[in-house]
Amino acid sequence: MPPKFGTSGLRGLVTDLTDDLVHAHVRAFLAACPHGGAVHVGRDLRDSSPRIAATVIAAIRGAGLLAVDCGAVPTPALAMSAMARGHAAVMVTGSHIPADRNGLKFYLPSGEIAKTDEAAILAALNEGGAPDGATEGALEQDADCAARYVARYRDGFGAQALSGLRIGVYEHSSVARETLAEIVAALGGKVVRIARSDSFIPVDTEAVDPETRTALSGWTAEHRLDAIVSTDGDADRPMVTNARGALVPGDVLGPLTAQLLGARIVVTPVSSNTLVEAMEGFEVRRSQIGSPFVIAGMEEALAEDPAAQVVGYEANGGFLLGFEARGPEGAIAPLMTRDAVLPIVAPLAAARAKRCGLEELAAQLPPRFTAADRVQEIPSDRSMALVEALRASADERAAFFDTGSDETGIDETDGLRVGFANGEVVHLRPSGNAPECRLYTEADSAERAQALLEAHMTRLAERLGARA
Template identity: 30%
Template sequence: MQLSSLQNGSDIRGVAMGPQANLTAKEVDTLSRAFALWLAERTQHSALRVAVGMDARLSGPALKEACITALADCGLFVLDCGMASTPAMFMTTVSDQTHCDGAVMLTASHLPSDRNGMKFFTCQGGLESGEITALLRLSEGDLPRGRAGQVQTFDFISIYAEGLRQKIQQETGQTQPLKGLKILVDAGNGAGGFYAEKVLQPLGADIQGSQFLEPDGHFPHHIPNPENAEAMQSLVDAVIRHNADFGLIFDTDVDRVGAVDKGGVVLNKNRLIAAISAVLLRETPGAAIVTDSITSTGLAEFIKAHGGIHRRFKRGYKNVINEAIRLNHAGQYTPLAIETSGHAALKENYFLDDGAYLATRLVIEVARLHQKGLCIADLLADLSEPAESCEFRLAIRTDAFRDFGQSLIQALFAYADTQPSFQLAPENHEGIRVQFSPEEGDGWFLLRLSLHEPLIAINIESERAGGVHIIAQQLMKFLSAYQGELELSPLASYLT
């Protein structure tokens, strides 16, 4: 098997358990040695330090051991951080207490329990897609081995949590700023349980009612994913049942977060973006907020009304982060890059997509508003939300799915020029976004090629009941010519 088949953008992803396993201790050994070589060439350091952590997956301990053993055999000093979060592993490269040249996180985010993967970091952030490709090329050559390194067990998640506690204390000016607040955490049996016990509780919060804090790679209760409807409903029910002031839900490796406000008000997707945007734009009016491509018209209006500039960009957390960095370099202050999935990276935090840091920023605001008898949902009073929204994912049946997807999008651009009701959205950076007047559906659709899967993704929103159906009908007239190459049944079923 070619290791290059394991590349998933800027990550390594594979099946780690069962008869189809293609990411085993053997592959991790090779990739870890390649990372050691890549890091040595990049840093020119003779004595390298690397931290290694894992999420709650059942395959994690064996793969972590393979990674640590390989790195030590390359002569590195290795910190075994055990159960950790992806953002915490990056922080080992910038922390004064660890001074690591690099870090490795064993995780496959929200993917099924039989999957696993590897994320690689330096103090510059996660490796980019091109750097992963270079690392994979190195894995095909001679790799270092037979050098006696050292391994030290290191509880870095407690140091990371201490930094988050200090942030809350500094911003509120209190040692126990969460006293009198009931804040729940749903970790989904991933790696995020530490946030309740090591961040919230020491600051005075009542965390009774928090759920699924214990790591369990079977993920027995629900998928640890803030985008998953069942997972969000589980937290909504807990917040209502325990009359909590706020609730937080993390994905498996804690680089994403969703929230639920008092009374069970869901704060994810556009609402989550609006909430943190309101906080940041109060602090720095005139700033730009970078989001992914599927955000709503109402969110764009909300950001503008709060004195900000909305920059809608491509999906993919690396894409929005890099665009925010580019804007800052160009002179436009941009404090936030965020996706509707819950990936959020703040300039003040190394532009690291860090679910626990975003949660911390929200908790600070919860404490501030609580003193005034308000809650996060009050920040969203002027957020206009669509009457309807739907997403359709259409499988591509051809092997050359990227070529097909690009040709389909180009054909749709040409088709849109012939349709009076199709109004191309200005400054769209992914796929094709088309707007419709009140008479023709009062909304928009975005059609794009999935980042990693052979799928065409379609998002449709409308400001009125029945509007999505009207827009979908108009789009279906174009797509029906591709029924041989596209699985149209999800859209067809909706229209019948």
């Protein structure tokens, strides 16, 4: 599958991400989008990322612009740093996809690129992109990018927010492994470092494999931890467990974070847990899946009321802050890009303040539970053909879906989301940026949601001709 460019950026096999291809996409971005005269560049810890980042920097400087090299930093730290100076940014990362793949994420001075920017970049790609500059642009090193990100949380939450808690930091190959440990320590938590990897591990926080789940449970018991925290490869998606080592889903972390920050409007994709609608104090607006759609919903709310206390989150846990919130100790500035740290710190701080664990805190929410997984290495057209067949035929849906209850309706906002009379939900969605088909389930108990997931994953793999 050749490299694909979309709103999530450019992604493809490392062998296909040649210097010429990377150079052309960076120059197209510079031609099509505002950049403020400079571009900040960061990268994750994949073996291929330094080479690709060097090519990105060369393309920026060749266009006569300042390149700010931030090194290996979390994606939200890079975006925060660039936006604070009114500059664009490029993050070299494949996020949660395997190590033999990589990619680029593009940021405007105002935040993530939108669908309209995607179209403009593709048009500029066909027209040759930005030309060479009259002189080579300067190169600046920014060694303090991650430190400013740590300060964001220290200043907002204070030095005692996690005091008394033993927090495991599952390091693997996350680019945030040092930064996350520094943040936990700065907030008073005791850091226990776990399972650092010298090779890249593709961690998908929305579809954690059984072996990792077992390891998380074992680590919490072995080290007597109150929680384990981690992120995906580029640190825009969180991973959090409770004291038993059980994962706390992203669409539970999201409402808990929104509560602590005093949000009034919540924008979240159609795939997120419906418990948020049952909570008091929120106006909930649903979107298609993907941070650009969440951002569009947040921007719509801010256009209606510039003082709107609006946040967004995805089922993967990435959290977006659209207003200046008040933390326990200070202001937390808006950050309209997907962030992993805020939905890690806020629920832990809230649980400590209430003198309970994350499990008890989550138990106070309305009892709705989700599960998610995906069938990988499936061409997108095959997944789309299956979804279309199910969408078009009630008989096909009756043969595929098995909840023991009658269908009550379908939602086609993004993929095919089917509701049933017993309140259960099964949702299929072909990925827009990887060769995989995602499956989401929702029910009134965690056990039932997992059972629905496992049964339908087997059926989905069979229909797609793959192994679950």
